[in-house]
């Protein structure tokens with residue numbers, strides 16, 4: 433298998449973290465430079481179908497995009513440690529928090545960063561109004577996660593799951609523009625500190641000081 437990847441970008445980071453939690457190392461990583469447009473070449477577009485990373489190319493030539501779909505596929509190949517849920521109820525709760533983390537926090541944070549960070553002007557016609565709206569939406573939604581974490585050790589329940597990976601990476605991407613969650617969110621702060629220390633947190637990331 434080949435994983436098309438790029439450093440720093442949040443969606444490929446989900447897959448790298450997921451692989452690190454599973455202890456999977458036997459796949460080829462192909463690093464693309466997005467700023468140089470390496471994900472927009474006719475060859476890559478013919479494979480992936482769209483100009484996005486991550487993409488996982490299987491040995492039979494099938495290409496899976498969408499970071500969560502890639503993680504689900506990897507979960508089937510490498511079921512332990514389980515990160516998507518073991519029974520109907522647990523799987524649904526994890527899915528619920530994964531989608532909340534993605535839609536309410538990660539997506540607006542990505543848009544906020546994309547419309548703000550000077551380096552990303554190569555990928556986006558930046559608009560300060562869109563930037564501000566999305567940054568505020570992401571920060572507001574951190575309160576929802578904080579409330580959940582006041583009653584649950586992890587987002588998906590009593591153990592670490594993919595829901596934690598998705599939400600944490602979304603929030604952490606804000607550091608690219610020095611956007612941090614409000615300090616009064618103590619439950620979120622407790623969880624962020626624990627997440628930061630997991631081995632997957634550093635997978636494929638340039639070494640940076642924690643915020």
Ligand SMILES: N[C@@H](CCC(=O)N[C@@H](CS)C(=O)NCC(=O)O)C(=O)O
Nearest residue numbers: 441442443483484485486498499555
């Ligand atoms: N929903 C997709 C989003 C993939 C995505 O947006 N990837 C970004 C990097 S984080 C990308 O490839 N951007 C290229 C561009 O904007 O031109 C997923 O979860 O994989």
